[in-house]
Amino acid sequence: MSIMRNRQPVHRPKRIRKASVQRKNLQIATFEGIPATIFQVLLQGQFLTGFLLYLGATSSQIGFVLALTTLVNIGQIGVAFLIQKLPSRKWAMVTFVALHRILWSSTGLVPFIFPKEYWVIAFIALYTTAFIANTAGSVLWSSVISDLVPPKVRGRYFGIRNTFLNALGSLVMYGGGIVLDRYPGGHGFLILYIVVWIFSTANIIVYLFYPDVPFEKSEENKFLPMLKKPLHDTLFMKSTLFLAGWLLLQNLVVPLYSYVMLQLLNINYQTMSLLNVSQTVFMMASFYVWGNLNAKYSNKRLLLWTLPIIAVSSLIWGLLSVLPMLVVLFAAHIVFGVGVGGFNQLAFNFIIGDTPKKERPMYMAVYAALTGISSFFGPLIGGKIYEWIEDWPHWIQVFGTQLVVGLLMIVLAATLGRKILKDA
Known part of the structure; x- marks a missing residue:
């Protein structure tokens, strides 16, 4: 018995400890x-469009704001190079994430600090600065999370994480819509921003607990x-480049759906929620299906x-001419x-899976920059x-x-898409 005990694997505790970490x-x-x-759900989408309309923004100003977040992604190329010089990714990530959270949340103070004629300009200034900081933060987070999640469980982990967080986001979105319908105007947005300030602070605190994982430069x-x-x-x-062109077309209309529904169809916030x-529910359900298909087929296919x-x-919107409005809108959103x-x-x-690990930050930055430029000009x-x-x-x-736009997307997918997104 003592001999058998002496032959127990000496590496097992180390494996257990590694799995636990x-x-x-x-x-x-x-x-x-x-x-x-x-906090992000309450600051984007229909709530962002609604708040901009409350501040007095025009449709072109709304399109500009919606596009800004992607334009600043060009800066990710520089960040991808600079992080190679960092002794620690963690504290740089925490710094830029905190700046983004604080500045974005501060947009709720605009009506209290600035004269009404400067509301939109002040919002755009704070919003732009916030997402410049986010450019660095997102590169750092993507780099850290790709090293943090083992390749063997990456698909399953992100599927579970995305499903859980999207379910939470759906509840928050619906709750926010109820608040704005019950308390229209500035009062409702003040309530939302109070929630935003609480959870953006909590988010910064949780980032402090991220590990400083080794970086393969x-x-x-x-x-x-x-x-x-x-x-x-x-x-x-x-x-x-193909995906960048696709996103240009897609973002001509999708980011402005909220504008169409609020301004042209007079839909209330609760219905929009x-x-x-x-x-979101059908997007979550699709994660499981796409994940299973991904085990058989390549990402590009x-x-x-x-x-x-x-x-x-996008084409389903045309059915508004013959079918009830809500039936068509629900169908369009689900698809x-x-x-x-x-x-x-x-x-x-x-x-993160089809690119070289050592060069991944620059690959991610180039992808973000090119798709960011197209996504900027779309809205x-x-x-x-x-x-x-x-x-x-x-x-x-x-x-x-x-x-x-829907017809153009069909043509693009059937021609260039079939040639470019085929398996090598």
């Missing part, structure tokens, strides 16, 4: 997402050679499959949820289009743009 790290990453989801120590790695990767660049909740689904969601859920999940997997052009067609027939303003 990994589990703890994944729990921290999940808990961090809870306050992040709560690039083999290049100069900027241009490091940048050339993804730029000379032909398959990566073709896919990225239900529409967005339905979109499945990305191609998501494109016609997103296009159809879009299924398509965009797969698109976002597979695009993320494509970046900007879309906002201008709605200004140009202000005096056109009502049906063109409500769903005419969606029909044109």
Whole structure:
């Protein structure tokens, strides 16, 4: 018996300890997402559009604000190089995340600090500065989380995390809609911002518990050679440029759905919340389906499959001419949820799974920069289009743009999409 005891594996405690540390790290990453989801849901989408309308913003100004978050992604290229010089990613991440949270939450103070004629300008200034800080924070977080989550459990972990956080986001979205309907105007937004201030602070605190995981740095120590790695990767660049073009088309209309529903269809916040909740629920359900398909098919092939689904969601808006409004809007949101859920999940997997680990920060930065430029011009052009067609027939303003964009997306997916997003 003593001999058998002496032959027990000496490495087992170490494996158990390593598994325990990994589990703890994944729990921290999940808990961090809870306050992040709560305050972000209340500061974006329909609530962002509603608050801008309350401040007196025009459709083009709303389009500009919606586009800003993606334009600043260009800065991620510089950040991806600079983080190679950092002795610690954690504290740089905490610093930039905290700046983003504080500045974004501060937009709620605009009506209390500035004269009314400067409300929109002050909001844009704070919002822009916040997302410049977020440019650095998001590169650092993506780099840390890709090292934190083991490749073997990455798909399952992100599927569970995304499902849980989206479910939470749906509840928060619905609750926020009820608040704004019950307390219209400044009173309702003040209540939302109080919740935002609480949970943005909590989010910063949870970030302090992130581990400072080891960083496998690039083999290049100069900027241009490091940048050339993804730029000379032909398959990566073709896919990225195609997806950037796709997002340009998609963002001509999707970010402005809230504007159309609030201003042109006079839908209340509670109904809009239900529409967005339905979109989120079907997006969550799609995570499981896309995840299972991803075990059989490549990220690029499945990305191609998501494109016609997103296009159809835009075309469905045309049914407003013959079917009840809410039936059509629920159908459009549900189909879009299924398509965009797969698109976002597979695009993320494509970046962190199909790229070299040592060069991953620069790959992620190049992808974010190129798609960010296209996503910037999408809402900007879309906002201008709605200004140009202000005096056109009502049906063109409500769903005419969606029909044109949907048809263009179908053509793009069937031609370039089939060529570029095929398995190598």
